[in-house]
Amino acid sequence: MDQPRIEQARKLVTEIPGPRSRDLWERRTRAIPAGVGTTLPIFVERAYGGIVEDVDGNRLIDLGAGIAVVNVGHAHPAVAAAIAEQAAKFVHTCFQVTPYDGYVEVCEQLNERTPGTHEKRSFLVNSGAEGVENAVKIARAATGRPAIIAFDQAFHGRTLLALSLTAKVVPYKRSFGPYAPEVYRAPYSYPYRGAGGLAESIAWIEASVDASQVACVVVEPIAGEGGFVVPEPGWFAGIAQWCRANGVVFVADEVQTGFGRTGAWFASEHEDVVPDVVVTAKGLGGGMPIAGVTGRSEIMDAVHVGGLGSTFGGNPVSCAAALAAIDVIEKEELVDRALHLGERMLARLTALQRETTGVGDVRGRGAMVAMELVHDDGTPDAERAKQICASCHEQGVIVLTAGTMGNVVRLLPPLVLDEALLDQGLDALDAAVRG
Ligand code: PLZ
DSSP, X not given: XXXXXXXXXXXXXXXXXXXXXHXXXXXXXXXXXXXXXXXXXXXXXXXXXXXXXXXTSOEEEESSHHHHTOTTOBTOHXXXXXXXXXXXXXXXXXXXXXXXXHHHHHHHHHHHHSSOOSOEEEEEESSHHHHHHHHHHHHHHHHOOOEEEEETTOOOXXXXXXXXXXXXXXXXXXXXXXXXXXEEEEOOOBGGGTBOOHHHHHHHHHHHSOGGGEEEEEEOSSBTTTTOBOOOTTHHHHHHHHHHHHXXXXXXXXXXXXXXXXXXXXXXXXXXXXXXXXXXXXXXXXXXXXXXXXXXXXXXXXXXXXXXXXXXXTOHHHHHHHHHHHHHHHHXXXXXXXXXXXXXXXXXXXXXXXXXXXXXXXXXXXXXXXXXXXXXXXXXXXXXHHHHHHHHHHTTEEOEEEOXXXXXXXXXXXXXXXXXXXXXXXXXHHHHHHO
């Protein structure tokens, strides 16, 4: 298919945001509630690879990948072609009404590629939050138990049950309760803050709820929105081990960490953990909305016929995009590329930490790298994180904040990003930090 490819170079022709984006912002404020936040108010005209072009003709380097979604790059030609081809055949039937093979094939891919060689089943929904909700439903059905364990720093989505599992109050939870019952929270391992060693986390769990009442633990291998917090070695595996010992379903939320992002297909692999259930979304669809719930067949099959479903879940166009994206990750060796980009990012950020003040911690895995900004006394400096992001945005580089305290700047570029573009993005970040 003919594809309007955009030269992989930054180009700034107006201030950021430019006049056309500002006009659209006016319309946006009249049409859309303020509750929908915005990181960077440029309005997008098109995007390709690692470049996002706005309506004023500015071309920005993307170090955010739509929050870990376009791992294969924006509008990858193979993904765009698969979408167009499927759209011309049929766009929707509802898989529960009349099935189609793309859905089956995506589930086969998920069963094959997620950790573990045991017999698995998968089913498809539309978003990470919906995936998490369904993982909990399945775990409850399989165990007959009510309770769920989640952790500090956790983000699992914005629907009510998922939001009950999410930790951060502002902006996510404020004024939206009451929350779902039977959710218990334990400390997440946070080496920089010296919090949540394995023994402490398990002690918290056991002090909060009787293990025999726990259906599942829902946990991210790396806390994504929570600030790219990489747990201490052995922690994630230790929690999985506790689950096994207590008949608790171990649910890995790989929504943000999956599909090559961390330099493995799934981040659980870094800890040699085989989760009972894995939730995927984001990178799975190459930019199209789709999410998967994959688990041991005996757990997945515990649900009665008709107990799982969704009108749009596993939409045929999203499935076609997912199959193309998975193929691209494989053929373009993007899992290895994530490691390579990650090393480059870590090296630059580590130098910044050494040569400037206020960068308390630099951490990450693969192409999921962040720095935590702190005051002299070590307390979180969210204002500085915000300023650094704003400076990057002015320089035409999309970066995002994260962190339960909002004091983390995170980098998660498309895995196809040109090295030269990455370096320019890092130059902008460097300038922003050195101020
Ligand atoms: N689990 C680990 O990172 C989504 C949130 C964006 P959905 N993270 C981005 C926002 O402001 O809402 C996420 C995640 C992890 C679940 C989710 C939820 O995925 O597809 O946004 O529902």
